[in-house]
Structures are given as structure tokens and as C-alpha cells.
Amino acid sequence: MAEGFFTVEHTALENFARQLLEGAGVARQRAALVASNLIFGNLRGVDSHGMQLLPYYVEQLSSGLIDGAQDGAVLREGGATMLYNASNGLGAVTSAICCDHAIRLANEHGVAFVVARDANHFGAAAYWGRRISAEGLIGFAFCNASPIVPPFQAKEPRLGTNPICMSVPGAPETSWLLDMATTTVAANRIFKAYHNKQAEIPPGWAMDKEGRPTTSTNEAFHGLIMPLGGYKGTGLAVMVEILCAILGGGAMSTEVGGLRVKDRPMGVSHSFLAIDPARFVGAAEFAGRMDKLTDYLHSAAPGSGFDEVLIAGEPEARFEKQRRESGVPLGPGEWQRLIDWAAKFGVAPPAYT
Amino acid sequence: MAEGFFTVEHTALENFARQLLEGAGVARQRAALVASNLIFGNLRGVDSHGMQLLPYYVEQLSSGLIDGAQDGAVLREGGATMLYNASNGLGAVTSAICCDHAIRLANEHGVAFVVARDANHFGAAAYWGRRISAEGLIGFAFCNASPIVPPFQAKEPRLGTNPICMSVPGAPETSWLLDMATTTVAANRIFKAYHNKQAEIPPGWAMDKEGRPTTSTNEAFHGLIMPLGGYKGTGLAVMVEILCAILGGGAMSTEVGGLRVKDRPMGVSHSFLAIDPARFVGAAEFAGRMDKLTDYLHSAAPGSGFDEVLIAGEPEARFEKQRRESGVPLGPGEWQRLIDWAAKFGVAPPAYT
Secondary structure (H helix, E strand, O other): OOOOOEEEOHHHHHHHHHHHHHHOOOOHHHHHHHHHHHHHHHHOOOHHHOHHHHHHHHHHHHOOOOOOOOOOEEEEEEOOEEEEEOOOOOHHHHHHHHHHHHHHHHHHHOEEEEEEEEEOOOOOHHHHHHHHHOOOOEEEEEEOOOOOEOOOOEOOOOEOOOOEEEEOOOOOOOOOEEEEOOEOOOHHHHHHHHHOOOOEOOOOOEEOOOOOEEOEHHHHHOOEEOEOOOHHHHHHHHHHHHHHHHHHOOOOHHHOOOOOOOOOOOOEEEEEEEEOHHHOOOHHHHHHHHHHHHHHHHOOOEOOOOOOOOOOOHHHHHHHHHHHHHOEEEOHHHHHHHHHHHHHHOOOOOOOO | OOOOOEEEOHHHHHHHHHHHHHHOOOOHHHHHHHHHHHHHHHHOOOHHHOHHHHHHHHHHHHOOOOOOOOOOEEEEEEOOEEEEEOOOOOHHHHHHHHHHHHHHHHHHHOEEEEEEEEEOOOOOHHHHHHHHHOOOOEEEEEEOOOOOEOOOOEOOOOEOOOOEEEEOOOOOOOOOEEEEOOEOOOHHHHHHHHHOOOOEOOOOOEEOOOOOEEOEHHHHHOOEEOEOOOHHHHHHHHHHHHHHHHHHOOOOHHHOOOOOOOOOOOOEEEEEEEEOHHHOOOHHHHHHHHHHHHHHHHOOOEOOOOOOOOOOOHHHHHHHHHHHHHOEEEOHHHHHHHHHHHHHHOOOOOOOO
16 A cells, blocks of 8 residues: 555444444444445545545534434325435435335336435445445436536536436446546546646646636646536536436535535435336346446457456446455545544544554 | 538428438328428537438438338336337337327326337437427437447447437527537547548547547547547446447447448437426426526636537527528538439429528
8 A cells, every 4th residue: 555544444444434423423323324335435446435525524413514313304206206305414314215215116117216405425426326226226326516617618616526327237346337427537636636746637627717728737726627528518417407406406506515615504416216127128138238238348459558448337346356355545634534533532443554 | 601502491491301201202290200300400500410311311211221111119118117119110200209108107107218229310319308398397318329439448439429318398499408429529520620621629539540549630530539538428328328228128339230331220229218397396496496507507707718608508599590590501412412312202402592
């Protein structure tokens, strides 16, 4: 592991996360669910959606911006749809409930769509897509997010990184699993380049503060994140905004709070779509056809500079295999923040190497 | 209009299209539907999905690769889902039937998902999203397509431009409407740059034949189209492939034919998702919230070099307003191909300016 990192065995880290959440007043079962959601991010190499989030959750729980005792409530259910009031509960808690409703409704109707409003950060969207696909259904998860991205042609933010996630049934180690923000890259790739004193970033990642495309890391750091491919990324982000906030009746665009916003709850909305392959080609044939599609993709000759072609989810599955074996590395700043909360709550930190 | 163009009043052009299709043996009602679908593309400035397609349709009808007399048949219906066999009928004919099933099922269940296999080109996906949203539902249309795009990191094509379309209820002139290929740009933008002897194209559009990103128009012309933003575009294209071909049981990846493929039917699959806002915030509130979101987006200060911020569908709505007034321009090559078929079928060409 890199110099200065604290590497913790993943189950020990998950216990630690649960204990910290319990320290913040969250009941054990809810705390365990949030911990599982966070460790999932770390195991798959998506550290921005792992333990890094926990100090924010704890702060928001402590200040009352998240209500750790809430499960939310069904606002309306009809046919294969449901509107859910997450009532400012923990994102993982209300998302688990909503996914389970989506699974139940899709088993009954073949397809289901559930929207939750007044919700909080749900960690990695892939966790929810996977929760649905583990039941033999195609699972989609969407979420609107804090407004940090300008629409195409603009220089003022109006949209979040609004992720799109789709997961298909199959072995977690090998199944195709897409979880992508609708920006070209996550904001923290730009922060990382800046902190590593990299002078240039690739074209398409960012704009300067006037909305001009830039490859200067410095301009990008003080500028704006680029919607994926320009107007298409904006279109996809708006698609997610509609499926979550507009349909659900929650905060939209600049109304949305954030992890670092102290004066109001986050107020994001989530949506979950589940589709049963058994209603179409059938479950077994669907699985066989997914394998065949994966083979087609893997069989494409790699381009110059690459030695393999990967499917969505494959890089993360490799991370997971490795980190399940050798532990989850946490950066020194991240570790310190966790240790500070542990001291406050009287929780013993886990062993590390 | 540009030099050398033939500009035709849009209803005259639509009649002409219908007559040519009737000349190719298509019954009047089916021919009228296909003509309406094509003119929709032209009116909105998406000429690649307008009358340019008609000569291909006529060739494929004449050679038996499209069965112009087919309506297809329901393979299975259950709950809010349907699997449809398009039986190689005209894409517009079977898509209209499938959209109407999606509308019926979504009215009953709040959400519906319909997949059609063994289908043909359905023109602009926006036409189908709009057909669903005209009934007060959110409409999505997806289609897999001829394999011309390499997966990320590859240099051999495995996927189509696999479009994603979403349309919301509201006035067609002002409503948000997304219809995008999952490549950075359509292939014909690269062809156009090449034919206009433009030396350079923007980064992110294309790769050379070895799969290296290039801004050389010449290399791009002989090379490969770039998935939108790299691995994310590939992920979205695979998402569409799964929702269409994998679920539907039709041709996938390199099995798919094409408009210029003479030895087998196109064999694409379509899918249609419909969601009823009345089951969530309610139809009226949904409309009000869409207006509010549109206002948020429009209110963002334009970036340097731009004087306004547009929402998805707005550029096309402007084209449509202008072309409804002043006609549809057809290029000389396109015009000649249509005229040649008109002569063969004894159809009088429309007046032009």
C-alpha cells in the first residue's frame, strides 16, 4: 500500500463503521446497513463513496440534518409504482426499503418504478442496483445530487453529478454493472490532479470559471466540471433529475443541499426501476445471452496502448477481489477524521497495517 | 437555403414519401405512418433520420429484407410487460403498435415496459418518445443498431450508436425532449467534416483505426467513432443493447444487420418504457415542476462564447418552427435518389424551390 495509508481488514472496518454510527445514535440494524453500503464502495475502489462519507453522515446526524431514527413512509402505491417519503432518514435505510418494494412490485407486475423524496446520500448507486439484481431482476438506481455542474453552454451550476446505475442478475464477480456519474469524470479526479501538481488534465474533463473548456488543472480546479460529452451529459443529468426530483416532488436543481451544507437537509430524491427478465426471454436465456454479449465485447481487439477490453464493473470487481484479500487503504486525513469521532464516541479503532 | 438544395413544403414531402412507399408495395395506412416518422426527422433538423432513409427502406422492401405487409405479433404479455415479435415489419409500423401497448399498460399499471425483436429502423427515436408523452406519460425509446462503434479500449466495432430517448408530456414546441446516440457525435458529423475538407475535428469525436484518439479528420474518417466520454458511452450503449436485444431475444452486437447490408434483415430490437406522472406527484404538478426545472436551467449564465442556455429538444423545436414555415431542404444527391425511385414507381415529384 502507498506510504502513509492505514490498511484495515474489511470486516473490521465495517464493524468500526457500524460502531461509529451507533455512537452517533443510530440503532444497530440501521447502522449495520449503512456500514455495509459504505464498505461496498471501498471494496470496489470507489473510495469517494466509502468511509470518506461517514464523517459527514455523523456530523449531519449530530446536528439533526439527518434523522437516524427514520424509516420513512409510503406516500402512495398503485399498480407497479410507489412514491415514498424518505422523511430525511439515512439514505441507505430508506433505499433498502424502496428497493425491496421495487423487487416485490416487479415480481408481481414484471416491472416496477419506485421514487423516494426527501432522502439522503445513498452511497454507491451500484449497491442498490445490485440489491435488486440479486433477486433475479434488472435493477436501476438513480439519484439527483448537489448542484455543482453547469448545464451545457452555461457557467453556473444547476445540476448534480446525477448518477445512472444498472445491474443485471448474475455472479457479482463477473456480471456487467454500470454505475456512472453524468459528468465526464468525478470532481475528485480533478482535485487529485491538482493536489498531485499535474499541470494538465485531458480535454473534456472541465471548464474554467467562464465556462470555456480547459486542460489546465489549475483553471479546472477553480472552474467547473464538464457534463459528459457536453449537451448529452446535461441531457442525461436532467433525465435523472426528472426521474427523481420532478416525479417525486422533492428538491430540484439549486434547491438540493449537500454533504457540506449545514443549514438544511440534503433533500435528494432516489428512484429505482426493476425489470424481470423472466417476462421476456426468460431468466436462463437472459443469463446465457448476457454471457454471449460479454464474450462479444471481450473479443474486440484492444486499441493501441491497451491490452484488454473490459466490461462495466470489471475494474471494480478486480478491486474488490484484491481488497477483500489485503484490506481497505484509508488516507491519513480520512483515518484521522474517523479516529477523532471514535475517540468522541469511545469506540476502539480497528487494527491496521 | 444553401446552393444546390431542393426545398419542399413539408406536407407535400410527406405525401411524396407516402406515395413512394406505396410504390414499393406498402399499404396506404402503413406508408402514411412511415412517411410521418421520416418527415418528423427532417422537420426537426435531424436529416440523417429523415428522407435520407427512404431509399434504403424502398431497396430493402423491394429485395424482401423488410416485410412491408407485417404488423408483427404479441409473443407474451404479463403484468405491465410485453414481448413483441416485430416479424421484420416496417420499423415505424411495429413501433407504433408497441408504443400503443406501452401506453395501455402504463395507464393500467403506472409503468410499462415493451420490447420488440426482429424489427427494422424506426427513424428518430424522439418520434416514439413523443408518441408516448402525447398521452400524458413519460416516454422512453431505445434501439440497438448496426455495429459500427468499438467498446472503450478496443479497435473493433461491437456496438451500434444505440440511442436513448426520453420525452415528457407537454407542448411539443417547448417540452424537454432528449434523443441522443451513445457516441460523442453521429458518424455523419465526421463524414461532413471530411467532405468539407476540414483538417481537424474536436477531441473526443473519433479514434484512428488503431483505436487511438485523434483530432485528424482524415484519420477519423478512416477510423472509428468514439463512445460518448469513453467507458461511460460504452456502458450506456450496452445498457441499450441489454434493454433491447438481450431481453428481447433478437440479434445482438455483430449479429445486427444494417441499412446497407444486403444479405440479411436488420434484426434490431426496440424497447419502450412508459411512466405515468399521475401515480407520483400528479400530472398537473409534474407539468409545473418541469416548467420550474426548465426555468432553473435557462437562468444559468451562459459560458464564454455562448449567449443562451438551451434545454434538450429546444434546438430541434427551432428547426421545426422554421422548416414548417419555409420547407425542408434536401441535398442534390438525396433528391436524385428520391426522383429515381419516383420515376420507377410513376410518382410525380413534389414542387420545390
